[in-house]
Structures are given as C-alpha cells and as structure tokens.
Amino acid sequence: MPPKRPSTTGGEGAAAHRNDEANRDREEERKAKIPPELIAKLVKNFLEDEGTKVSGAATKTVGEYMHLFLTEAVYRAVSNRRDGDPWAKTTNSGLMLEVEDLEKISPQLLLDF
Amino acid sequence: MSSDDTEQERLKSALWYHVGKLVDEACLDLDVNATPQFIGSLTELAWVQLDNIAKDLENFSKHANRSTVSTADVLLLARKNPDLHGLLQKVVDDEAAERAAKAVGKSKR
Numbered sequence: 001m002p003p004k005r006p007s008t009t010g011g012e013g014a015a016a017h018r019n020d021e022a023n024r025d026r027e028e029e030r031k032a033k034i035p036p037e038l039i040a041k042l043v044k045n046f047l048e049d050e051g052t053k054v055s056g057a058a059t060k061t062v063g064e065y066m067h068l069f070l071t072e073a074v075y076r077a078v079s080n081r082r083d084g085d086p087w088a089k090t091t092n093s094g095l096m097l098e099v100e101d102l103e104k105i106s107p108q109l110l111l112d113f
Numbered sequence: 114m115s116s117d118d119t120e121q122e123r124l125k126s127a128l129w130y131h132v133g134k135l136v137d138e139a140c141l142d143l144d145v146n147a148t149p150q151f152i153g154s155l156t157e158l159a160w161v162q163l164d165n166i167a168k169d170l171e172n173f174s175k176h177a178n179r180s181t182v183s184t185a186d187v188l189l190l191a192r193k194n195p196d197l198h199g200l201l202q203k204v205v206d207d208e209a210a211e212r213a214a215k216a217v218g219k220s221k222r
Binding site: 032033034035038041042043045046047048049051052053054055057058060061062064065066067068069070071073074075077078094095096097098099101102103106109110112113 | 120121124127128131132134135136137138139140143144145146147148150151154155158159162163164166167168170171174175180181182183184186187188190191194197200201204205208209212
C-alpha cells in the first residue's frame, strides 16, 4: 500500500513516488468521481417534466461539470485564504477551511459556473 | 408528501458523502483540512446548483424540440465560461471517441 500522503522527508523515494503519482493521477481522480448513477438520479429528481430523459453521455458530462465545480470551490477557498496561491504548501499545513471561506468565494463561483 | 421528502433526504446524503470524498482528495493535494461544516455547506451549494442546471438542461432540450437532454445542452451551460466549455468539450469528445471505438469493435466481431 503506497502512503496516502506524499512524504515530505523522502529523497529519491519521494521522487519515484511523484512519478508514480503522475501516472496514477488520472486514475485517482476518476476514483473520487461522483458516480453517474447518482448524477442521473439527482438530475431526474430536479426535472419538472416527467417525460424528459437524459442521455448517458450527458449524465457523464454533468458529472464532470459537478466535479469541476466542487474542486474549484475548494481551490478557490484555499486560494482566498492564501492570497491567490493555493499551492503555497509550506504555509498551508494545518489550514482549516471554514464555512466563511466558502461564503467568500461562492458568489463568484456561481457566476463562473 | 413525506415519501418524496425521504427520497430527497437520501439523495442529499448520497451527495454529501461523495462531496466529502471529493473535498478530502482536493484537500490532500493542497495539504489543507476542511471542516465538516464546510463540506455540508458545499453540499448545499452543489444541491442548489444541480437544481438550477437540471432545469436549465430541461429547457435547453425543449427549446431544441427534444425530450432527451444531450451533451450539446450540457455544453450550453458553460457558454459564458470559455475555459469550462473547453474542459467539458474535451470530455464530450473523449466520450464520443470511446463510443465510436466501441461501435467499430462491435461491428467487427
């Protein structure tokens, strides 16, 4: 089992892990995806007309849309706390995202989506 | 309509669970933590957003005289955000290519 969190101490081990990670990146992203079945049910739940159907490809695209929406929300929340640099890892550790952080970024987020 | 309400609650719980997983993953990448309240609020936001886009999609497809929501409708959602449109277009293209490849494979068999 590879460690979930990339170690910050390892030398070559960390480098090898990073390479590995790049390969696995896509796969892992897929793993955390909202299942299309759930998306289909949610969308159907909100439709007003019983007769409206949703194609499989459309459901998948909505899934990707929601994935981007949610990920973007987290990144913007961090970015907002870190003055525009979500990757300032050294200062990130221990940062807790609060509801306030979401409140600050949600208006622009909703305008962009 | 209490049965409808329970169904809504169950759907929201399912969404909550998956939002939580997604947020945890993003947080690992950024080396931050999110409070459960953050995840709860984000779920609420996603819920409202889904409500909005589902109704948009329905109206888009109706406007095109269709009763089935297609990928073209989803792409229309992102019309005001070129970057988002590009990303979704890529997903749609990949999906179409995958389907085409599968169709070729099937016809050859």
